[in-house]
Amino acid sequence: MKEIHEKAREMMKGYCRVCKVCDGRACVGEVPGMGGLGTAASFKNNVAALAKVKLNMRLLHDAVSPNPGTTVLGYDLDFPVMAAPIGGVSFNMGGGISEEEYADAVVGGSKAAGLIAGVGDGVPPFIHEAAYAAVEKSDGHGIPFIKPWEGDEMDEKFEKARATGCKVFGMDVDAAGLITLRQMGRPVSPKAPEELSKIIEKIHGWGAKFVLKGIMTPDEAQLAVEVGADAIVVSNHGGRVLDHAPGSAEVLPSIAGAVSGKIDILADGGIRDGVDVLKMLALGADAVMIGRPVSVAAVGGLQEGVEKYFATLKGQLIQAMVLTGSHTVKDINAHVLFSV
Amino acid sequence: MKEIHEKAREMMKGYCRVCKVCDGRACVGEVPGMGGLGTAASFKNNVAALAKVKLNMRLLHDAVSPNPGTTVLGYDLDFPVMAAPIGGVSFNMGGGISEEEYADAVVGGSKAAGLIAGVGDGVPPFIHEAAYAAVEKSDGHGIPFIKPWEGDEMDEKFEKARATGCKVFGMDVDAAGLITLRQMGRPVSPKAPEELSKIIEKIHGWGAKFVLKGIMTPDEAQLAVEVGADAIVVSNHGGRVLDHAPGSAEVLPSIAGAVSGKIDILADGGIRDGVDVLKMLALGADAVMIGRPVSVAAVGGLQEGVEKYFATLKGQLIQAMVLTGSHTVKDINAHVLFSV
């Protein structure tokens, strides 16, 4: 990974410093770029909330060879991780590789690792076009996330995405409120439950599933259940839309308390290594999404970089499962969390 | 804003560093100047108390185009913000522009932005003279704040202020205790309720309103109601009079709990962007006052600078309202605050 990081540091110059600890401090306010919006409090809160969690170490058991496999949104995953939907290589990551190379690396690397990737959306058409091409090349093994556009754009995007053969569709409703997009005549906005119900009904009619990204409160998690979503992603959009949102790990337990068992719960935000994955699961997630570290691995090492990152992650997760006495991901619950 | 800040940084050299994050650390003890008194704990507490507040992000709703307008002290404001009363450009800000230019920029810029400015007072006559001239030029659209002088000076100042045609008068009683002024033979002091009652009665007799700045406890907020004030400003005077006062955001909820609905509640201290405005409203304020950032904008860009700052602020506030599901400022309450 060290070489990949060095390569990425070079290629992302001016966009990402590939810090030793990726915590949002070096890139405050860099949107576009890889940073958090404003004071980057939401980005930092993601990392800080996870860092605060401490784990019960246990060694008197027989969880010698844990199984990290799981099933989420109908997919059997080698371990409970997905790549988060990210696009805009040119203006966010420095453009050292093309949008196509990026999408191929993330989608292909995830599949090779026994996982699945979300793919991104944006104003310039080449973002979703590169993303959908990668999913199609991968026989539909990817989850297109569509921004909460107003008007016809959303329906058109869902149709385009459908052509990739994918079985799950997502919407990152947390992208709403980007006033710049509205000013560019491409408005995005929050979505009322009724509108979401209709969209989800249509997608279910296609025999596909729907995941709603950007849930940060128990009441909206409950709404997501009511409108028929198959999964939510607890996410503050990497701290890039609302300054001073809590870290996702802070809100996850109350959200899990409200909807666990009724809907698949994913979470992203600040996850860097396998111990972080285990923490999110212990806090109530069924699986996690990972953003920036996957982007860095893709820019620094293309598909091979993504695969290496995921391999490292899996090893760390298994070690953490051994050291917390977790035979399977189902055993990763509040029992592994230290509290005073 | 970047150019304005660069210009200001140059012009305020030795008085204000125009830091990326204006939090009171670089200018500890710089009074006169732009800093906090002593260890600057009160200044820092203002910023820290606001930074600690986290917001519930919500996207499943139809608050797509929120209305940030409000009415405070009889004024219809485009959004719930006023410029705080500040004077003394020469000894506090380096004197790069004149007191007149400063007052015109703040009063004019606020009016152009659909807002209203408080204007300051001080020992040298040119401070209030420049301020009152600006208000008069603005057809009385400004709020003169008079220091809590002892003896005749206070009455004389109120009469002078009246001549501007203003409809609201203020007193920053938090300026009391400045022993230096007393030693210069120009004593200021706390004001007993009976004395305040008489002042306010007189002002009400003029058909005008009265706002009392410097309330930091629920008991004194209650006293402000009893003496007939129309509004209070929760404020520790920017941390410039008593070291180790709490941040205004810390005391605001209990003050709002005591007098909300009985009196208009304003608050200042550490507000930097639109998310901070929303936080103060959620904590119980009806509107906020903003000090240092307005001063920096005025010094760096005159009226245009102030207008640009307020335009940015309004955009940020609207975005924050969208992302917290707030249709109007009345919807910005404890519901948008994250708590564990």
Place this chain on the structure above:
Amino acid sequence: MKEIHEKAREMMKGYCRVCKVCDGRACVGEVPGMGGLGTAASFKNNVAALAKVKLNMRLLHDAVSPNPGTTVLGYDLDFPVMAAPIGGVSFNMGGGISEEEYADAVVGGSKAAGLIAGVGDGVPPFIHEAAYAAVEKSDGHGIPFIKPWEGDEMDEKFEKARATGCKVFGMDVDAAGLITLRQMGRPVSPKAPEELSKIIEKIHGWGAKFVLKGIMTPDEAQLAVEVGADAIVVSNHGGRVLDHAPGSAEVLPSIAGAVSGKIDILADGGIRDGVDVLKMLALGADAVMIGRPVSVAAVGGLQEGVEKYFATLKGQLIQAMVLTGSHTVKDINAHVLFSV
């Protein structure tokens, strides 16, 4: 004060950096010297515990000219402050002035300021000799503090101190445990209540009073009452004897809760300015002792330096009383403390 500090910084080179904020970080472990023992946690805790305290600012009252005077241990003080007993100029402060000059500056400066100084003790005879000479010169206006020696040394020291004409005697029992002294054949040790009773009885027989320095728990404060002490000093000896003791401001409220009204309560540790004095009083002290800042003022400006420091302190205290609505020191209680 600025000149005095510059002079002191020069003269104390290698012993004290006369930091802008004197908080124990620059001089970690420097004993001898001016630092805290070991990791200096106790020194830092003193400062941090005081810094954490926040004050209610109040301005709607008539406490325009507060009276900071008080009576402690039978002495009428202009304001509730004493100089803490410190000695060993040569090995703790760099020896830029002599022990005699130091003692004269502190004792004389305190008296001139309407206060009284404690004076120190140590292994080399010149420490207590210089101290007692200063008290004698001051017509007995000083409080000799004697270390908790084992054997005859303690009685001899009390007799010597008596010859100064002083009316109050102290013991800094917190100096016990200095194993180095024991190894030099000059053992100090904790004192059992029975032994203290006898000492205090003797001193009361002389028509004098006794103050016990080094109380950090309510149970030992209660013991101090039982053995007949007239006052205690809540103190961790400036963090110089036991690493990781709490700050005195942390333990003061529970100690005051146990013995307030039964005995005079003094406190030292981390007090730097008049606001800190007010805080200690609000937390339960009847008066405070101040160590390092007085030493720095004495080394940097002799008696004049000490007087200037105390004058500044008094002004700050009065301003803080005005801004918290405290007419007298009796009004400085929990009412002025902010709590969430």
Place this chain on the structure above:
Amino acid sequence: MKEIHEKAREMMKGYCRVCKVCDGRACVGEVPGMGGLGTAASFKNNVAALAKVKLNMRLLHDAVSPNPGTTVLGYDLDFPVMAAPIGGVSFNMGGGISEEEYADAVVGGSKAAGLIAGVGDGVPPFIHEAAYAAVEKSDGHGIPFIKPWEGDEMDEKFEKARATGCKVFGMDVDAAGLITLRQMGRPVSPKAPEELSKIIEKIHGWGAKFVLKGIMTPDEAQLAVEVGADAIVVSNHGGRVLDHAPGSAEVLPSIAGAVSGKIDILADGGIRDGVDVLKMLALGADAVMIGRPVSVAAVGGLQEGVEKYFATLKGQLIQAMVLTGSHTVKDINAHVLFSV
């Protein structure tokens, strides 16, 4: 000690900086080396958890000459400290001295100080061979700790260790989960209670005792009692196996609450000086183990270095006992802990 540290700093270059405060920040992730795994959160938590503990200073008593002696695991110790089992001088400490020199220094230095040392284990045979040779040379005065190997290796190691004449055997089960070892074909793993019972039965059959290192929860402490262990070591393996484990001082009180009196409780992690020893005892330990500081002393000064470190430690512990009023180690309990 200063010279020893300077020597060590030189010899451990690239492996340990011999920082003034050894807290895990300079060597983040350096495994092999002397650092903590990953973000080193577990290493840092050890130090931070101890630093947070504050002590009640008491001086009104007769604990003038405390006795720090104790009996643990059948050994009479001059004070309640053991050297932690550490090996791998070449890859962890820079190889400035040989494994034999290191083991001799630690085992011999501990014995000379009236203490006893644990000795380490590892993949290369020379680690345990050097360790066992040192114990044998010391007439069995040492505690061999064997890693939780799978298969025959464990039994063989216990037999080899038996040949040293030692009376106590240990297992650092916290070394499990080191996937690298497994990949090298030398798997270690957690141990189920049944397996431990058999091992302990065998060792008891030899007339020896057994200590289980790596307990971090009350439930596993209870299991340790049930399988017949004679002692546990509360330890997160110096933060080298699971990132984000709590500090041992954080978990110790609840573990002591569960098994105190049923089994000897040792603890390691972040102990640097005599005050830290006293803290661990106050939190519930019967004795402590010390790792890194002993290693540094051994590399920097061989047996003499270890002896000097322990002499310093003993002096600090006695002073802390004096200043907390503790006659014996049995008096060091929650009574000496400050809590708000």
